[in-house]
Amino acid sequence: xxxxxxxxxxxxxxxxxxxxxxxxTFTIFCAQNVQxxxxxxxxxxxxxFNPGKFVMEHVSDAFEWHIATFGKTNVSIPLPIILHSNTxxxxxxxxxxxxxxxxxxxxxxxxxxxxxDGKIVELNDTGEVADLPLDLSIxxxxxxILVSVxxxxxxxxxxxxxxxxxxxxxxxxxxxxxxxxxxxxxxEVAKPTIGExxxxxxxxxxxxxxxxxxxxxxxxxxxIFPFGANVTxxxxxxxxxxxxxxxxxxxxxxxxxxKDIYNPNVPWWLKFPIPLMPVIELTGVFTKPxxxxxxxxxxxxxxxxxxxVFVSLxxxxxxxxxxxxxxGVSVISVIFSGFMxxxxxLVSFIQAYVFTLLSALYFGMATEENHS
Amino acid sequence: xxxxxxxxxxxxxxxxxxxxFGIALFFLGKFAWKPIIKALKDREKxxxxxxxxxxxxxxxxxxxxAGNEKIMTEARQEKENILxxxxxxxxxxxxxxxxxxxxxGQKIIESARQQxxxxxxxxxxxxxxxxxxxxxxxxxxxxxxxxxxxxxxxxLINKILKEVKIK
Numbered sequence: 001x002x003x004x005x006x007x008x009x010x011x012x013x014x015x016x017x018x019x020x021x022x023x024x025t026f027t028i029f030c031a032q033n034v035q036x037x038x039x040x041x042x043x044x045x046x047x048x049f050n051p052g053k054f055v056m057e058h059v060s061d062a063f064e065w066h067i068a069t070f071g072k073t074n075v076s077i078p079l080p081i082i083l084h085s086n087t088x089x090x091x092x093x094x095x096x097x098x099x100x101x102x103x104x105x106x107x108x109x110x111x112x113x114x115x116x117d118g119k120i121v122e123l124n125d126t127g128e129v130a131d132l133p134l135d136l137s138i139x140x141x142x143x144x145i146l147v148s149v150x151x152x153x154x155x156x157x158x159x160x161x162x163x164x165x166x167x168x169x170x171x172x173x174x175x176x177x178x179x180x181x182x183x184x185x186x187x188e189v190a191k192p193t194i195g196e197x198x199x200x201x202x203x204x205x206x207x208x209x210x211x212x213x214x215x216x217x218x219x220x221x222x223x224i225f226p227f228g229a230n231v232t233x234x235x236x237x238x239x240x241x242x243x244x245x246x247x248x249x250x251x252x253x254x255x256x257x258x259k260d261i262y263n264p265n266v267p268w269w270l271k272f273p274i275p276l277m278p279v280i281e282l283t284g285v286f287t288k289p290x291x292x293x294x295x296x297x298x299x300x301x302x303x304x305x306x307x308x309v310f311v312s313l314x315x316x317x318x319x320x321x322x323x324x325x326x327x328g329v330s331v332i333s334v335i336f337s338g339f340m341x342x343x344x345x346l347v348s349f350i351q352a353y354v355f356t357l358l359s360a361l362y363f364g365m366a367t368e369e370n371h372s
Numbered sequence: 373x374x375x376x377x378x379x380x381x382x383x384x385x386x387x388x389x390x391x392x393f394g395i396a397l398f399f400l401g402k403f404a405w406k407p408i409i410k411a412l413k414d415r416e417k418x419x420x421x422x423x424x425x426x427x428x429x430x431x432x433x434x435x436x437x438a439g440n441e442k443i444m445t446e447a448r449q450e451k452e453n454i455l456x457x458x459x460x461x462x463x464x465x466x467x468x469x470x471x472x473x474x475x476x477g478q479k480i481i482e483s484a485r486q487q488x489x490x491x492x493x494x495x496x497x498x499x500x501x502x503x504x505x506x507x508x509x510x511x512x513x514x515x516x517x518x519x520x521x522x523x524x525x526x527x528l529i530n531k532i533l534k535e536v537k538i539k
Binding site for chain 2 (some may be wrong): 061135146149156157163167179208210244
């Protein structure tokens with residue numbers, strides 16, 4: 001019987017073993033802590049864990065860059081707040097003046113709840129919300145964008161330098177890592193979709209977009225400052241990216257492209273008296289970049305959320321069934337979070353590729369000469 | 373409520389994103405993509421050139437080889453020609469020599485025959501002379517013996533002698 005058990009244990013891989021161990025401990029602590037739960041739910045009620053809030057805070061934008069919380073002290077990097085108020089003009093100060101959103105400064109404060117939840121509002125003398133100032137603050141997302149762009153500059157200026165220096169030589173190091181990806185974008189994305197003789201004009205945008213999205217996606221997965229900002233999971237960022245695609249598509253659209261929209265090659269009764277096809281085609285012009293925006297945003301947001309949900313599971317169980325349950329669940333949660341993160345690495349590449357490929361397709365449609 | 377804040381793009385973020393991404397697009401386009409793409413193209417071109425030049429060298433080699441072969445066959449042909457010519461010349465020389473020898477032989481024979489003829493003529497005339505003298509002697513003797521007898525007989529003998537011809 002003992003030998004049989006060892007045989008079974010040997011056939012189990014380490015990963016499976018960890019999962020089984022996690023489930024095992026989880027069930028044991030669940031059984032043991034039913035009693036404890038009753039007691040703790042009363043004592044912990046004042047700082048009960050709110051998973052919804054935790055997940056939302058994790059993925060949403062903020063005026064400061066939160067790093068860690070030790071006990072009751074929040075450690076965060078203050079970011080610059082830039083406001084323009086109708087009464088006091090331009091205001092520049094650090095977000096640390098708000099003391100993590102608890103204090104007000106110069107009549108400004110971060111609203112909590114209500115219509116302006118999370119926004120900076122201006123108060124009048126009586127302490128009531130008077131106005132919403134123009135808010136151009138460098139938020140966590142903007143800082144994340146800056147980090148991505150700085151990384152972009154660093155990587156690609158290095159590559160460009162070594163490309164210039166190593167002329168007619170085999171590429172080395174970073175250049176060797178990046179060049180195949182650039183060649184992939186040129187040969188597999190730009191050339192087949194846009195065409196041999198027109199693709200070069202669009203290359204700078206396609207390459208910048210691809211690497212910006214890829215780097216933002218990947219740094220978003222690293223939970224250590226200065227990375228970890230949810231850049232591509234922010235709809236404003238994806239909106240601007242797809243806006244660039246939209247503007248470039250629209251401005252590079254040739255006669256053929258516009259003719260296909262306003263007077264497509266369909267039976268006449270689809271165009272007259274009700275211009276059904278033109279309306280559909282014109283809608284398509286706007287839905288294409290809109291879908292680009294939503295796809296990238298939703299994918300990255302969902303990835304971040306799922307990881308946050310798995311992590312918050314630990315605290316849900318810990319607060320509802322006791323600390324030991326939390327420890328037990330943490331094993332499963334960490335495994336699942338790790339799995340999700342690895343999946344997100346894949347998703348990061350896929351989403352960057354898909355965004356670039358679809359942008360290139362739209363450029364290709366806009367510059368296509370004939371259907372033949 | 374909470375979801376609405378997520379799907380509402382923040383204009384501040386849009387503002388900064390447009391500026392930062394626009395700057396990144398411009399400067400990367402100018403200082404990164406341009407040299408990188410240029411380097412990639414140059415390398416592609418140089419590789420293509422190297423390949424084509426190696427192909428050319430291969431072709432040249434083949435051509436050279438074919439040339440060598442041609443020269444070899446030509447040399448062989450030349451050798452054969454020379455040999456043939458030599459054989460012909462030899463045959464000609466031999467033929468000529470034979471002809472010459474034949475002619476010379478003919479000449480010698482001819483001259484020998486002439487010599488013989490002259491000798492013969494001389495011999496004949498000698499013999500004729502001898503016979504004449506002999507005949508005269510005979511005739512004298514006969515004549516001495518018989519002439520007195522017959523004048524007519526002497527005339528007859530002369531006539532007969534004249535008619536005698538030694539062949």
